[in-house]
Amino acid sequence: MSVPANVPILTSEAMRAAEAACAASGVSLSELMDRAGAAIADIAWRMAAGSPILILCGPGNNGGDGYVAARLLAERGAEVRVAALADPATELARAARALWTGAVEPLDRDLAPAALIVDALFGVGLSRPLPYELIENLQSLAGRRVLAVDVPSGVASDGVRDWSPPLPADVTVALGALKPAHVLLPTAPHCGQVLLARIGIDAGGTMRTLPSVSSTKPDVAAHKFSRGMVLVRAGPMPGAAGLASAAALRAGAGYVVLSGSDHAPFSAIIAEDGAGYADRLGDARIGAVIVGPGYPVSDALDDDVMAALDAGKPLVLDAAAIAAALPRLHQLDGAVPAILTPHEGEFARAFPGLSGSKIDRALAAAAFAQAVVVYKGADTIIAAPDGRVVAAWPGSPWLATAGTGDVLAGACGAMLARGGDAFDAAVAAVGWHIARAARIGPGLVADDLVADDLVRECND
Numbered sequence: 001m002s003v004p005a006n007v008p009i010l011t012s013e014a015m016r017a018a019e020a021a022c023a024a025s026g027v028s029l030s031e032l033m034d035r036a037g038a039a040i041a042d043i044a045w046r047m048a049a050g051s052p053i054l055i056l057c058g059p060g061n062n063g064g065d066g067y068v069a070a071r072l073l074a075e076r077g078a079e080v081r082v083a084a085l086a087d088p089a090t091e092l093a094r095a096a097r098a099l100w101t102g103a104v105e106p107l108d109r110d111l112a113p114a115a116l117i118v119d120a121l122f123g124v125g126l127s128r129p130l131p132y133e134l135i136e137n138l139q140s141l142a143g144r145r146v147l148a149v150d151v152p153s154g155v156a157s158d159g160v161r162d163w164s165p166p167l168p169a170d171v172t173v174a175l176g177a178l179k180p181a182h183v184l185l186p187t188a189p190h191c192g193q194v195l196l197a198r199i200g201i202d203a204g205g206t207m208r209t210l211p212s213v214s215s216t217k218p219d220v221a222a223h224k225f226s227r228g229m230v231l232v233r234a235g236p237m238p239g240a241a242g243l244a245s246a247a248a249l250r251a252g253a254g255y256v257v258l259s260g261s262d263h264a265p266f267s268a269i270i271a272e273d274g275a276g277y278a279d280r281l282g283d284a285r286i287g288a289v290i291v292g293p294g295y296p297v298s299d300a301l302d303d304d305v306m307a308a309l310d311a312g313k314p315l316v317l318d319a320a321a322i323a324a325a326l327p328r329l330h331q332l333d334g335a336v337p338a339i340l341t342p343h344e345g346e347f348a349r350a351f352p353g354l355s356g357s358k359i360d361r362a363l364a365a366a367a368f369a370q371a372v373v374v375y376k377g378a379d380t381i382i383a384a385p386d387g388r389v390v391a392a393w394p395g396s397p398w399l400a401t402a403g404t405g406d407v408l409a410g411a412c413g414a415m416l417a418r419g420g421d422a423f424d425a426a427v428a429a430v431g432w433h434i435a436r437a438a439r440i441g442p443g444l445v446a447d448d449l450v451a452d453d454l455v456r457e458c459n460d
């Protein structure tokens with residue numbers, strides 16, 4: 001499972017707007033369909049490697065893409081058959097079908113499979129669950145390689161409904177842009193390896209996949225304070241704050257203070273008595289404050305969160321600190337740069353009653369808090385109040401273990417303390433986290449993410 005790095009993601013509504021803009025600029029929809037069909041034909045040709053191909057065509061333009069691909073594959077000499085669910089229902093699909101000179105078989109229970117199945121039944125136009133009979137007929141074709149056109153049919157492209165496709169794809173060719181369903185659970189795993197065929201659509205740039213990680217060397221003239229100073233406030237479970245402080249150092253902070261704990265994991269971390277917290281908040285060199293790791297709901301947490309907000313320092317708020325800070329953050333209306341890092345449970349507690357896809361909910365939460373939200377999970381979404389979104393699918397499942405969220409909070413603190421945009425900081429931290437987890441792999445425990453042998457390996 002994979003998606004390309006740093007490519008656009010569009011909802012169906014945005015896709016239709018981009019398509020209309022394309023038409024207005026002189027590129028006809030039929031030209032777009034030809035480009036889509038050509039991209040599909042190329043990939044099908046490579047996947048089939050000489051074996052027979054069966055293309056399943058639906059009534060809309062997804063089916064139209066399928067007819068174009070069938071014609072181009074046949075012209076190249078591929079052994080290709082077409083089966084249709086219904087007659088074409090759009091002008092474009094009718095025109096594409098008219099140019100296909102081969103037979104069109106009915107898509108019924110007697111349909112013979114082929115080594116490669118190209119699923120061009122439904123794309124972004126799917127408006128309801130697939131009929132039961134079609135599901136059964138498609139299931140009887142399972143077990144072959146599947147190439148999905150735009151999305152596996154049955155998947156609702158906006159990621160709002162969790163309809164499963166009867167034929168999960170090995171490869172999905174996203175047309176023009178990725179769609180939310182390619183990067184969100186539970187649909188993303190059904191899309192297999194997602195490839196993007198740009199087909200000349202200008203998809204804009206507010207929603208994207210995670211960019212590749214680039215490690216930035218410190219400036220030659222850097223000193224420990226210029227690289228960013230992070231204050232981590234420990235709660236009653238100091239191990240979590242210890243992990244966050246170690247992660248802040250490993251992620252590039254020049255100086256890390258752990259307040260309220262003597263459990264510093266490295267000698268380089270300044271562990272000090274909690275009584276000095278208020279003074280530290282006044283320390284002008286501190287570029288980011290982290291509150292929340294290992295700090296459950298309590299009056300003390302509320303006090304520490306309020307003190308940090310009043311100090312006006314850029315903040316990373318994790319776990320129970322998120323709900324504690326929310327009313328005040330909302331009032332502050334973005335005056336204090338903040339990154340919130342809720343997992344599913346913390347998100348539901350802090351932002352109850354939101355609807356829509358995980359992207360929609362992350363955006364609504366970011367707009368309410370006027371803060372960057374890193375809505376964690378296997379399909380982590382990073383959303384900014386101004387509408388920017390980065391989707392981090394597929395992440396690394398080795399991160400599904402205790403303490404890795406504390407490490408992410410620490411990395412966010414390090415990136416935020418450098419100065420600059422909080423959204424970019426959160427994106428860099430999520431990329432750092434996933435890249436390290438991917439290097440460690442089996443047996444990962446959160447402590448490994450901050451261990452020094454990994455650092456040596458990364459520097460090799």
Ligand SMILES: NC(=O)C1=CN([C@@H]2O[C@H](COP(=O)(O)OP(=O)(O)OC[C@H]3O[C@@H](n4cnc5c(N)ncnc54)[C@H](O)[C@@H]3O)[C@@H](O)[C@H]2O)[C@@H](O)CC1
Nearest residue numbers: 019032033036060061062122123124125126127128129150
């Ligand atoms: N947006 C773009 O820029 C481009 C889109 N193209 C293709 O066009 C597709 C979208 O085409 P359409 O909008 O025609 O939509 P689709 O082809 O995805 O499907 C719409 C058709 O399916 C029917 N339908 C919807 N749900 C159904 C269900 N559950 N059971 C039975 N029938 C159902 C609708 O009544 C309609 O006839 C994209 O996914 C892509 O493949 C490409 O041709 C190239 C350019």
Ligand SMILES: Nc1ncnc2c1ncn2[C@@H]1O[C@H](COP(=O)(O)OP(=O)(O)O)[C@@H](O)[C@H]1O
Nearest residue numbers: 376377378395396397399400402403404405406
């Ligand atoms: N299956 C998964 N695939 C990828 N990343 C995951 C998966 N499960 C969890 N993660 C990541 O691991 C981290 C877990 O954070 P969290 O639940 O807060 O753990 P903790 O509170 O124990 O530190 C998050 O960054 C989350 O995105």
Ligand SMILES: [K+]
Nearest residue numbers: 119122151153
């Ligand atoms: K499809």
